Amino acid sequence: MEDYRLIADALAADIAAGRLRPGDRLPPQRAFARSRGIAASTAARVYGELVRRGLATGEVGRGTFVRAAAPPTHPPLAEPAGARVELELNFSVLPEQPALLAPGLERLLRVDPLGQALAPATVTGPPGAREAAVQVLARAGWTPEPERVLFAGNGRQAIAAAVAALVPVGARLGVEALTYPVVKGIAARLGVTLVPLPMDGDGLVPEALREARVRAVYLQPTLHNPLGVTMPPARRAALAAVLDELEVYAIEDAVYAFLRDEPPPLAAFAPARTLVVDSLSKRLSPGLTLGFVVTPAGAAGERVAAALRSGGWAAGGFALAAATAWMADGTVAALVRAKRRDAAERQLIAGKILDGYALRADPRAYHCWWELPEPWRAETFVAAAARHGIAVTPAAAFAVGPAHSPNAVRLALAAPPVDALSTALEVLAAVARGDYAGVE
Missing domain, CATH: 3.90.1150.10 (Aspartate Aminotransferase, domain 1)
Incomplete structure (x- = not known):
């Protein structure tokens, strides 16, 4: 016999998706039981479960109706859900992290270092920050030039600045058909239209860009979220050729790339057309993070720097100082x-x-x-x-x-x-x- 809670779950999903709307009358229990091929007693338990969850209300003599659903308590993927x-x-926080991170913070609590950390920060960071970041971002033979590194408060702000710099209001940004959910919110707030691009077993299909008519493309070529796909070098080279041909920029999100030694980033194949965005949130923790944008030479880098400043997305001085110390002394590694x-x-x-x-x-x-x-x-x-x-x-x-x-x-x-x-x-x-x- 089908568990009544599974049936209640399916009806709850219909309510959440809007297929059943507030005020809709559910079928009489006997009719519902016949339509599902279940016992009348099971139908009664299904309706009772919906009432218990606050999704339906029973009115004597009238039937059972869908209630107005309570608004969600948090935006999707934005705040902890409170689940057990x-x-x-x-985000991972390992048991050994506090002991590894504490010495870097202790150094900052001395008077002179603290005074420097509390000074206004710039998108280029304090002395030594770019050089320390290069050590963390380099992989598979690719090492960014220090002067191309800009700092944001976190990875989301780095993405927002890159999109704002490359895609005007009303223009189109290509993304993988399944993409990082926060990008959808960023695009909506910046007035940018997302264009889903097909993927196969090797990641985004380069030829799809020819018909997409986009100003830029955002993608995660290494350990794609959510599919886990990593684009092989041959696909990266093919995508780089299309980017160069169409004169389209790529925003390469490398936030999970620290978990793999290879392959080189897309930026190694299309250095003039790729902005790499990354952060310390996965390497450290969301509460101790810093965002990075590695820009190509030319006007794109200047536009990203301007977007970081005007959008309020630049990193704070204390976070930059702490992160610089952890990157330089090997703690991040x-x-x-x-x-x-x-x-x-x-x-x-x-x-x-x-x-x-x-x-x-x-x-x-x-x-x-x-x-x-x-x-x-x-x-x-x-x-x-x-x-x-x-x-x-x-x-x-x-x-x-x-x-x-x-x-x-x-x-x-x-x-x-x-x-x-x-x-x-x-x-x-x-x-x-x-x-x-x-x-x-």
């Missing part, structure tokens, strides 16, 4: 090594527990993409997971348009302790099987 196990936001080990361990756990399911992931990534089995729908699965205290992200959060939303969820593996992650994944596997015994 967080598999939505993807030590944490990168530790997080690479941590991410690999978590991927092994996910692969073992979810073995047999359609899971896509790079063994070095902090996230994986789960194409759900039938009869699950992504929104319904998210609701069922939340009922067990687990926050996961549906594919719709990454889709630029409804037509590009597959039946999948992203699992962010970084945040929970390892034992809590294992337990949560066991619960999700049981939910996917429809086996609720033992997971209440």
Whole structure:
């Protein structure tokens, strides 16, 4: 017999998606039972569950009606969801981090260094900042020139400044069909139209740019979020050729690239057409971050610097001073090594527990993409997971348009302790099987 809560989850997803609207009358329970092939008693439990969740109200003599849903308490992927196990936001803080970071902060608390850190900051940073950043950003034989590095408060601000500098209001920005959700909000606030571009197993399809008529393209070619795909060198070279031919800029988001040694960034293939955006949020933590924009030579870099200043997106002096010390003394490099080990361990756990399911992931990534089995729908699965205290992200959060939303969820593996992650994944596997015994 189908669990009544699964049916309630499906109706809750219909309400959340607007397919059932406030004030809509639900069918009489007996009619609903006949349409679903369930017992009348099961239908009564479904309606009772909707009432318990505050999604419906029963009126004697009139029936059961959809209630106006309460507004969400936080924007998607913007604030912690308050779930017992967080598999939505993807930030890792390792147990050894406080001991590694504390000496850098202690140095700043002396009078002279603190006075310098409290002075107004510039987008080019204090002396030594660019050189320290180059050590952190360099990979696979590519090393940015220090004079091309600009600083933002965080990675999101770096992206916003790059988009603002390259794409005028009303113009078009190409993105992968599944893209970082924050980019959708940035584009909306800047008056930029997003154009979804097709992907295959190697990442964004370069030829799609020819018909897209975009001013720039934003992409994550290394450990793509959410799919985990890494674009191979041949695809990067092909994309670089199209960028040069069309005179289109690329905004390369390298926020997860620190987890891999290769390949070189797109900027190594198209140095005159690529802006690299990155941050310390994944390497350190969201509360101790700094954003970077590596610009090409010429007017694009000047426009990004102007956007950082006018948008209020420049880094603060104290954050710059602290980050510079951690980058220069090897603290960031030590944490990168530790997080690479941590991410690999978590991927092994996910692969073992979810073995047999359609899971896509790079063994070095902090996230994986789960194409759900039938009869699950992504929104319904998210609701069922939340009922067990687990926050996961549906594919719709990454889709630029409804037509590009597959039946999948992203699992962010970084945040929970390892034992809590294992337990949560066991619960999700049981939910996917429809086996609720033992997971209440």
